[in-house]
Amino acid sequence: MPLAKKKRRRLLKVHAVPIASSGKKERKTVLFLSNGYAEDLIAASIIQKLANEVPEIKIKALPLVGEGKAYEPLRILILGPRKITPSAGFVGVNPFYLARDITSGWLGWFKDEMDVLRAERSLVDTVVCVGDVFLILLSSLFVKKPIVFLPTAKSDHAKGLKEHYRIEKWLIKRTCRLVLPRDELTAHSLQNFGVRAMFVGNVMMDCLKITGEDFGIEKNGYVVGILPGSKSDAYDNFPIILDAVVSIEKRASFSGRVHFLLALPASLSLEKLGGVASRNGEWKITETIPPRQESGLIAHLVSPQGPIIKIVGGKFGDLLNRSQVIVGLSGMGNEQAVGMGRPVVSFSGRGPQISWHFLQAQRELLAGAISIVKPEGEAVAEEVCSLLDDPKRRERLARMGKERMGGPGAAGRIAHLIKKEIEELINSLV
Template sequence: MLPKILLLSNGHGEDAIAVSIGQAWSALAGMEPGEILVGLPLVGEGSSYRRLNIPLIGPVKTMPSGGFNNMDARELWRDVQGGLWGLTKAQLGSLKQWTAQGGKVLAVGDIVPLALAWLGKADYAFVGTAKSEYYLRSPVGEWLPSTQAWEKWLGSAYYPWERWLMTRKNCTAVFPRDRLTHASLLSQGVASFPVGNPMMDGLNPRDCQPQPLQPGQSLTITLLPGSRSPEMERNWALIGQSLTSVLAHFPDTSVTFLAAIAPSLPLAPLMAEVETHGWQRLEDNNVELLSNKISCLIKGPVYQKSQARLVLSQQQFADCLHYAQAAIAMAGTATEQFVGLGKPVISFPGSGPQYNPYFAHRQTWLLGESLILLDSPEQTGEALKRVLSDGERLEAIARNGRERLGEAGAARRIAEVLRQQWG
């Protein structure tokens, strides 16, 4: 019988990845997730766990930063004032109490869940979502011009103390996000397994055959403003400005914008914002799209402006990604998932705490030529026109996305490796 696993994660995207691996683990055991899994989300309320009735073993709380205190000292201080230290101490106590009874720990995220898993003293595995060698190196392993001398001296995206935690006797497996990072960790004695990136699971990536936009062809663009309020509303205002630029550069093209909005977020502020840009609400509550003779209805409030439609969807995230030729994004995980499908993304920095200039530039290192970072929303239309008219560039973007994000099915492959290690 497979052992019970504690899923330890620190963020909305990390929760979803942990739960997807947990589902694969419970399927191997022939049991319901709540029977063989427990969870401890270190950031937020753990909605991904609750949807599958996975019991939580410790306290949870949403911090003022929304989980991005590692990017800004001011946000960290806000979290400390909001009770971060007391929450972390209580969570560590719950973790130690649970591991004392047996079972294994799967840590998903960055050094925080990795360190807590080590402190729990049980066998643990680590899924690293936050770091990649692509932040420092090209696909062939050469240092990027942006790589600092001290980063070259350290020799890896993962710091020595992080690698130390990965090489402990009770750390039985590490799953990096890409093969470039796997090769680096393996060369430094880490038990690394190149099984792919779980964030692509559930999207069912199809073979992307990119073609330049032809005269008279309709254009579909996905909008990804992020998932945390109030930053998302600020991002949405910038994206609204970019839509004006798109319409100005595609005056003879039928354009559909698909806004993929997190189900937990209210639509009213977003609807009010687009109305200030001259969009008119329609009576229909869905938009029909056609791709490769396959029809799809995207449901949600629909707006119209000149030759364009805009639909705000909260339930069809994968469809919003699949049916678009490009995206305008100010998000983390969602942007990476779109790139993984082999398509170009236009972006511009916001004010944070997540999607600030520093994060945006780091994301270009991570995602390479697939992410086109602009200085301002007003440049969006021109940038889209250039990339969508260049067939060779679109083919390179498709190859780049597959290389950096990998294929679907990683959650199942991780569960199978863990069964070999722990079963």
């Protein structure tokens, strides 16, 4: 047998992770690994529930992609260099993005993250991986502790586009004690492969908080929500959204009757977004006075042609709740909108995230509740107005989306299952 094959076989053997048996500790430690902004939010929701259910547990988090800001409100230790790469984690979309990451110093950051994982091997008892199989591979190689896996990136609903490959299922089966997929169909598929998998809900819907804020809009007014995305390519795609807003305003049946709410992620700059707007149609940005900021309204974008876009910071659940239709260039945000019964209009944009392939997979994933149109303002406006004009179609899409995404409550159920895994670990060491 060639030497390279022998080395590969020895490397794969570390994937079979036994229950730790190094001695009982008074306080168990759980490490959460995540590789994306959405994954950070999902992990943070579970951590909140887990900390309430098992207050004596020690929790750490290592965000492998980005700064991990979703973890900051939690009283936990956040590990790692916490750097933002040019690809924002979408290196699989195009080799060029990987090359940009490498030239920006990603290899050094990645080495630092692996050093953190090695150092945590003797300090943690269980690892919760939220994201894709790359996380469980790293965990089994460097941490070598029992793994609970939430595969957020893949689903059997997106046949041929986002379902798990056979080798991924094999790796999951070899490494994970418990797998909690995002839907029942994927759970059944993994179970048929011999994986200990179960579906208890989609945590994305637990990440939404609704307070009843109406943003000063009358009850019966048309509202279009805008999700520009949270990555840097949002600035490049924003002019198309602005053109769509102007086009909607010009239509006689909707002129002066549609309100626009834009969700501003913490990762985007209000000043830079305003600069893009001013160069595309002479939009002007005006910041709101502090009392209005309590409602989430932080600024207005005003066009000389009439329309006004209210910019909202936080209050994301309220924004979705108040909208009838969403113009979405988001990953998790689009899915949450559909889960709340709001149809989404999207288009393939510049940059690594909102590609044509990504949107095709997302449409399959969400039972067709996303409309994909040409990346032109007029095309976006036409589909938005068509949906606003057709409440029966909106209701049909809402039913489909809610059925596919499910309701809230999964974070608490998953926290309880993690607690049970920890209890089994403790019992095995007695």
